Structure formats: C-alpha cells, structure tokens
Amino acid sequence: MKAFIVKSYGKKEKLHLEDWAVPTVNENDVLVQVHSAGVNLLDSLIRNGEFKLFLPYKPPFINGHDVAGIVTKIGSKVSKFKVGDEVYARPSDHRVGTFAEYISIDEKDVALKPKNLSMEEAGSIPLVGLTSWQALVEIANVKKGQKVFIQAGSGGVGTFAIQLAKYLGAFVATTTSAKNIELVKNIGADLVIDYKTQDFSKILKDYDVVLHSNREKIVLEQSLGILKKGGQLISLVGPPTPEFAQEIGLPWHLKFVTKLLSASAKKKAEKLGVKFHFLFMRAEGKQLNEITKLIEAGIIKPIIDKVFSFEQTNEALTYVETGRSRGKVVVKVR
Ligand SMILES: NC(=O)c1ccc[n+]([C@@H]2O[C@H](COP(=O)([O-])OP(=O)(O)OC[C@H]3O[C@@H](n4cnc5c(N)ncnc54)[C@H](OP(=O)(O)O)[C@@H]3O)[C@@H](O)[C@H]2O)c1
Known part of the structure; x- marks a missing residue:
C-alpha cells in the first residue's frame, strides 16, 4: 500500500x-x-x-x-x-x-x-470530537447554565467544542478574529471576542470552565483569572502534569519533569481557588459512539x-x- x-x-x-x-x-x-x-x-x-x-x-x-x-x-x-x-x-x-x-x-x-x-x-x-468530549463532559462535567470560555472558536477543536458546550446547555464565550466572527456565531457562540482588538481578560469573569488552547504563558495566567472559585481550566497545550504522566505510564524521571513544568500553573490555580487540568486526548470508541448520536441527530455539524x-x-x-x-x-x- x-x-x-x-x-x-x-x-x-x-x-x-x-x-x-x-x-x-x-x-x-x-x-x-x-x-x-x-x-x-x-x-x-x-x-x-x-x-x-x-x-x-x-x-x-x-x-x-x-x-x-x-x-x-x-x-x-x-x-x-x-x-x-x-x-x-x-x-x-x-x-x-x-x-x-x-x-x-x-x-x-x-x-x-x-x-x-x-x-x-x-x-x-474523531480527534477534535474526543478532545472536546473529554474536556467538557468527562473532566468539566459542564451543566446547563454554566459559563464556558472556548479559546480559538474557529479552529478544529473550537468549532466542535462550541457546538458540544451549547448542547450541554452552557453560555459560550469564544475568541477569534474579525473574519471568523460570523462562523462562530452561526455554530452557537453567545459572546465573541475579537482577540486582535479586545482583551478577553477584561471582558470575561466568573466563568465555570475554560478550554485553553493558546500557547502564550500570559494567556494561561489571564485565563485562570477569569474563573470563578471552584472553576476549572482544561489546557490542551500544557504544561503536562504528573497526573497525565501517571495516566500514560511515564517513568519516574519524566513524572518529575512534569511536576516541575506544571508547578507554577498549579500554584496559581490553587491561589485563585480554581483547578488546572492538562488533557492529552485519548482514543475511545465508546465516546465516539456518543458523538455519532449527536451528529446523526443534527446537533453537531462538521x-x-x-x-x-x-x-x-x-x-x-x-x-x-x-x-x-x-x-x-x-x-x-x-
Ligand atoms: N492536548 C490535546 O489532546 C489536543 C487535542 C487537540 C488539539 N490540541 C491543540 O490545541 C490547539 C488548537 O487545535 P486546533 O486543531 O483547534 O487548531 P487550529 O484548527 O489550527 O486553529 C486554528 C484557528 O485558531 C484561531 N486562532 C489562532 N490564533 C488565535 C488566538 N490568539 N486567539 C484566538 N483564536 C486564534 C484561528 O483564527 P484566526 O485565523 O481568526 O486567527 C483559526 O481559526 C493546537 O495547539 C493543538 O495542538 C491539543
């Protein structure tokens, strides 16, 4: 082949x-x-x-x-x-x-x-659907009426995650640039922030969940800051945590590396009374079956x-x- x-x-x-x-x-x-x-x-x-x-x-x-x-x-x-x-x-x-x-x-x-x-x-x-499912359903357990901030709503993960969060009953805020505002509104975003001209950290507050996908360190700090007490940030871009190292069976020295890498994010989260998670999505046919149902019902569109x-x-x-x-x-x- x-x-x-x-x-x-x-x-x-x-x-x-x-x-x-x-x-x-x-x-x-x-x-x-x-x-x-x-x-x-x-x-x-x-x-x-x-x-x-x-x-x-x-x-x-x-x-x-x-x-x-x-x-x-x-x-x-x-x-x-x-x-x-x-x-x-x-x-x-x-x-x-x-x-x-x-x-x-x-x-x-x-x-x-x-x-x-x-x-x-x-x-x-599959990859973006499972990522969104594992972040919003499995980890965050998003409930009706909660406020969810999904960064980069016009990307692969964002376009799926917005639709899933809306299905779960959340109020969804997202970031994108001007040319994609219409797109993210059409798939259900309630509040759209143009990241090129607006600062999300000055607009959003008391959020329950952040789906974080921006690699800039400052954006991680700002994102933790918009959560309400008890809120959760799920990062798709690191830093990786010892929990992740444990899950995928990394040797002790790499577990130690992840401890060092995630120490600052975890400390900041703790100080704010919020939770920091790192997610590296995994394969999962059962969850994909659930996603199939939502797509066949017309709730989520590619x-x-x-x-x-x-x-x-x-x-x-x-x-x-x-x-x-x-x-x-x-x-x-x-
Ligand atoms: N850990 C995991 O399991 C996992 C799983 C999936 C993805 N990821 C990671 O998550 C990130 C997103 O993945 P993706 O597939 O969704 O990426 P993608 O499809 O390449 O995202 C592209 C979109 O991001 C938007 N964007 C770019 N910079 C932005 C900014 N500063 N603020 C807001 N929006 C911005 C762009 O909109 P404009 O053109 O308007 O800027 C574009 O529509 C990647 O880093 C990927 O590696 C991790």
Missing part, C-alpha cells in the same frame, strides 16, 4: 510517500481501508520530534491520527464490526498512521461513522475548511501549521 512516512524527525522534514506493508490484523483489530484522514497540528508536532519524550515513535513510521473508511478484514475476536462497515476512529497512540491506504485499529477505538456524513466529513471528527488530495498530504500539514484554518482540514485518500 502507499503511505506517508516520517523518515527522520525535523521541522523541515517532509513526509515521504512510499510503498509500505499492509498492517497485520491482530485478534481484536479491524483493518480499515482509509477513505479520508483528518489533519491535526499533532501530526506536525510529531514529525518535528516535539513529542519524542512522551510518544517515542521510532522513524520510519506512518503519520496521521484521524480516519474514516471501510472495514475490509476483522480479527478473530472482533465482536462489534463486520466487513463492509463504514467506520471512523482516532487510533490509540503507538498505533497511529492514517495517512495510508490501510490501517489496523483495535475495535475498542472504532465507532460506526455517522450515516449523514460523507467520508471527508467523518474523517474530520465544519470543514479544505480537503486536500492524498498526494497533497504535506501541503495539508503546512496549511494547518499556519494556524489560520477555519474548522478542519482533511486529506481525501480514496
């Missing part, structure tokens, strides 16, 4: 289109013929080598974290899927590689694709910026790296 490979780590490295063996199918796996693959900044960060410490992939390996496609083979113990099923998934870490014609995925990571979505639309959902051809996978990554995409970027593999 054809696949896009990370041959060596580096910011200037491109993925290489090569012939690669079709992956083996273990007893709990389904082999998925890839029709589309969503593109995430994570793909670029992994290629750059920025995640080497936490996710030590050894080049050469196939990149790509989101998939929609058709099951073509099943392992002997697979019980939920059959050949021909249309599915989507964010495969588990260490088993990624969706920029390819086939991928073998543990059935626990997979869900049936929403019937009302095209393959391109479905491939855009927002797609651009679809690139398989051959243009590197261009798709470069586009995502600009940080200007409106919703999701997808590679059409078939």
Whole structure:
C-alpha cells in the first residue's frame, strides 16, 4: 500500500510517500481501508520530534491520527464490526498512521461513522470530537447554565467544542478574529471576542470552565483569572502534569519533569481557588459512539475548511501549521 512516512524527525522534514506493508490484523483489530484522514497540528508536532519524550515513535513510521473508511478484514475476536462497515476512529497512540491506504485499529477505538456524513466529513471528527468530549463532559462535567470560555472558536477543536458546550446547555464565550466572527456565531457562540482588538481578560469573569488552547504563558495566567472559585481550566497545550504522566505510564524521571513544568500553573490555580487540568486526548470508541448520536441527530455539524488530495498530504500539514484554518482540514485518500 502507499503511505506517508516520517523518515527522520525535523521541522523541515517532509513526509515521504512510499510503498509500505499492509498492517497485520491482530485478534481484536479491524483493518480499515482509509477513505479520508483528518489533519491535526499533532501530526506536525510529531514529525518535528516535539513529542519524542512522551510518544517515542521510532522513524520510519506512518503519520496521521484521524480516519474514516471501510472495514475490509476483522480479527478473530472482533465482536462489534463486520466487513463492509463504514467506520471512523482516532487510533490509540503507538498505533497511529492514517495517512495510508490501510490501517489496523483495535475495535475498542472504532465507532460506526455517522450515516449523514460523507467520508471527508467523518474523517474530520474523531480527534477534535474526543478532545472536546473529554474536556467538557468527562473532566468539566459542564451543566446547563454554566459559563464556558472556548479559546480559538474557529479552529478544529473550537468549532466542535462550541457546538458540544451549547448542547450541554452552557453560555459560550469564544475568541477569534474579525473574519471568523460570523462562523462562530452561526455554530452557537453567545459572546465573541475579537482577540486582535479586545482583551478577553477584561471582558470575561466568573466563568465555570475554560478550554485553553493558546500557547502564550500570559494567556494561561489571564485565563485562570477569569474563573470563578471552584472553576476549572482544561489546557490542551500544557504544561503536562504528573497526573497525565501517571495516566500514560511515564517513568519516574519524566513524572518529575512534569511536576516541575506544571508547578507554577498549579500554584496559581490553587491561589485563585480554581483547578488546572492538562488533557492529552485519548482514543475511545465508546465516546465516539456518543458523538455519532449527536451528529446523526443534527446537533453537531462538521465544519470543514479544505480537503486536500492524498498526494497533497504535506501541503495539508503546512496549511494547518499556519494556524489560520477555519474548522478542519482533511486529506481525501480514496
Ligand atoms: N492536548 C490535546 O489532546 C489536543 C487535542 C487537540 C488539539 N490540541 C491543540 O490545541 C490547539 C488548537 O487545535 P486546533 O486543531 O483547534 O487548531 P487550529 O484548527 O489550527 O486553529 C486554528 C484557528 O485558531 C484561531 N486562532 C489562532 N490564533 C488565535 C488566538 N490568539 N486567539 C484566538 N483564536 C486564534 C484561528 O483564527 P484566526 O485565523 O481568526 O486567527 C483559526 O481559526 C493546537 O495547539 C493543538 O495542538 C491539543
């Protein structure tokens, strides 16, 4: 099969289109013929080598974290899927590689694709959908009437998270620039702040939840400051915490590193009487099933910026790296 490979780590490295063996199918796996693959900044960060410490992939390996496609083979113990099923998934870490014609995925990571979505639309959902679900449902347990601040509402995560937070009954504030205000209003944002001309930290106060995705240190501090007592900030961009290190089974010395890295954010949060969480989303077919229901009910709609051809996978990554995409970027593999 054809696949896009990370041959060596580096910011200037491109993925290489090569012939690669079709992956083996273990007893709990389904082999998925890839029709589309969503593109995430994570793909670029992994290629750059920025995640080497936490996710030590050894080049050469196939990149790509989101998939929609058709099951073509099943392992002997697979019980939920059959050949021909249309599915989507964010495969588990260490088993990624969706920029390819086939991928073998543990059935626990997979869900049936929403019937009302095209393959391109479905491939855009898993990683950002699960991130939003794990932040707003699993960690924050957002309740009706709560105030939620979702940064970068026009991005891949933001466009999903706004719709989910609205479904959960929250009042949603978000940031974006002028050209995207209409977009975030259309998907339900109640209060839109143009981050280029307005300062969110002077406008928002007494929030219950912040979904934090901005890498500037000052923005993290300001975001903690808009929470009410008992409020929660869920950071998607670090600093990683010892709880995260524990969850993914990092050795003691890396746990210690995360303790040092997160000390200041945790201390600030404690002083303000709020909670700081770091989330690194994980694969989870059961949660994806819940997301399928919301999409089929018309409650959440995919927002797609651009679809690139398989051959243009590197261009798709470069586009995502600009940080200007409106919703999701997808590679059409078939
Ligand atoms: N930890 C995890 O599990 C996890 C999961 C998913 C994503 N992430 C991280 O979360 C971040 C967001 O991911 P994403 O996929 O949503 O990114 P994205 O789709 O690339 O976000 C692009 C959007 O961000 C907006 N934006 C850029 N700078 C902004 C600013 N200063 N304030 C407000 N909006 C701004 C842009 O709007 P304008 O063009 O109007 O500026 C654009 O629409 C990334 O750093 C990603 O790596 C982490």
